[in-house]
Amino acid sequence: MTGQHIGTTMLTRRTFIAVTVAGTAALAGCAKPTGETTATNPIAAAEAARPHTGRTVTAALSPGPAEIDLGGTVVRTLAYNHSVPGPLIRANVGDELAITVTNGLDHPSSVHWHGLALRNDMDGAAPATPNIEPSSNFTYRFSSPHPGTYWAHPHTGLDADYGLYLPVVIDDPTESGSHDAEWIVVLDDWTDGIGTSPAQLYDALRPASGAAADSGMPGMEGMPGMSKVPGVGGVGTSALLGGDAGDISYPYYLANGRISTAPTVFTARPGQRVRVRIINAGSDTAFRVALAGHQMTVTHTDGFPVVPTDVDALLVGMGERYDVLVTAGDGVFPLVASAEGKNAVARALLSTGAGTAPGPEFRPPELQRRVGAVEMFTAAPQVVLDSVKTDTTLAAQLSGSMATYDWMINGRPFGDTVPLTVRQAQHATVTFTNTTMMWHPMHLHGHTFQVIKPDGSPGPRKDTVIVLPMQKMTVALVADNPGIWMLHCHNTYHQEAGMMTSLNYTT
Structure with missing residues (x-):
């Protein structure tokens, strides 16, 4: 990834500091709490059950x-380590990550490790993890049980719509070499x-707020397209x-900042198999992604392998990640991420030889061919969850409207939410019922779930899934990671307006 680096240091021995709390009490500093044992603390027990290599990967992040x-346009914004995206963090399955965050912002912040099934008190979302106060620091310490493509971002207010995000890759050292080069986008x-x-x-x-313009039509105040505020409205539709x-x-x-x-340029040789890790860090935009002149083979979604599936383009909602393999042609090829329904693109280039890329107005024909979406994919056999056994069924009804901008789950905004509950080791299904006219990318912290297709067959393993307007989506999960976990729409503005609840473990 052009302009990015690995912000990690490998140590020769494992530095294990068990930082946790009893239940979900607040965590302060990095000292080991008195009396923590795996026998009395389920969060510590879950961490002990994860694989551990004995190595520690360290990194330092400074949001500010x-x-x-x-690319010729210079902005003042908020970023990690003065870079957009922030530095790549990379480790192997079972390594302990020790990430020290020094908050240079003028308000509290956090780092949420999106998609990682890590220990609850290191999730980076209150109340499981306390926010980091200005001029203070905190060290997140955790191991990752699963390989894959992940990312990190704040879980505070609207901070996710600034430059505060970075890629996270967890490698499986036993994985056979299926590619010659890697490109993170x-x-x-x-x-x-x-x-x-x-x-x-x-x-x-x-x-x-009173900021929206009065359209002169009763009940239409605040509707997109009716506001005088630049950026609000003017968005088209998408089938x-x-x-x-x-x-x-x-x-x-943007693509890679x-x-x-x-655009940034990724170089490879003709004929090489390139693994492209695609991350959507946007706040309100789904991207339709295609690499001109190439077919993509989807191999993973949200970190977990799928039955390899060939597509020409790929729909990626906010918070989702897809890994694809391409066999590089000879020349210069634009990877075009079309902002779905917004008549604009992000763009990066794959260069393997001589040639000139088409201009930024170019739209590859692949964008209009086979577009991969969640219903097209099936989890690889080795990661299929047992979705037949169900101990408890949970419901998450998504409601709200653009007119009032009062997004909710089960009829309540987050400040008044009634959590969903599970017990340790239960097999649960969650049915999302979207009663709104908007689509919602729903994200569950600390777990992956099995998408259940309408015919009952297993779909892909994911942690973020698009739920279409007036549709239902059922997923299955195993309750094996105790704590308090956020469940929310990954549209930054829908989440801030109330479309968030929590999944709480009870005894």
Whole structure:
């Protein structure tokens, strides 16, 4: 990934500091709590059951104000270590990660390790992990039981719509070599420092703020397209997303921190098999991704392998990750991530030889051919969960409207939520019922789940899944990671407006 580096240091011995709490009490500093044992603390017991290599990977992150060059356009924003994306963090399954975060922001922050089935008190989302106060530091310590493509971002307010994100890769050292090169592509929708700020966008979306314009039509105040605030509205529709594509039209869409007129370049040799790890770090945008002149073979989604499936393009919602294999052609080829329903693109280049890439207005024909979406994929046999056994059934009804911008789960906003509950070792199903006219990428912390297809057959293993308007989606999970875990829409603005609850373990 151009301009990125591995911000890790391998140590020769394992430094194990068991940092946890009894139940879900607040955690302070990095000292070992008195009296923690695996016998009395289920979070510690779950951590002890994970694989451990005895090695520690360390990294330091400093969220704070930064001046970022997006490719001739320089912005003042918030970023990790003055870089967008932030530094790549990479480890093997079972390594302990020790990531020290020093908060250089003027408000509390956190780092959520999106998709990792880690210990609850290191999840980076309150109340399981306390936020980090300004000018303070905190060390996240955890191991990862699963390989895959993940990422990290704050779980505080609207901070996810700034430059605060970074890729995380957990490798399986026993995995056979299926590729010759690796390309990490992080996609984003961008407004900070160029257009309307995230806070202004949120105020404009909520009619109670008074920022939205009066259209002159009763009941239409605050509807997208009816606001005088730049960025709110003006979004088209998408058949793939079942209707409205989103709430916000962004000034730019980025691939690896660069605008489409100044793309990063990944170099390979003709004939090489390239593993492309695609991460959507956006806040309100699904991307339809294609590599001009190439077919993509989807091998993983949200870190877990699927039965290899050939596609020409791929739909990636906010928070989702897909790994694909391509056999590199000879020349210069744009990887185009079309902002679904928004008439704009993010772009990066694959270069294997002589040639000139087409201009930023080019749209590869692959975008209109076989588009991979969740229903097309099936988990590889070795990672299929037992979705037949069900000890408890849970319901998550998604409600709200654009007119009032009052997004909820089970009829309640997050401040008034009634948590979903499970007990340790239960097999649970969760049915998302979307009663709204918007699509929602639903994300569960600390777990992966098995998507259940309408015919009852197993779909892919995921932690983030698109639930289309007026549709249902059922997933199965095993309750094997005790704690309090957030369950929410990964549209930053829907989450902030209330579409979040929690999955709580009870005894």
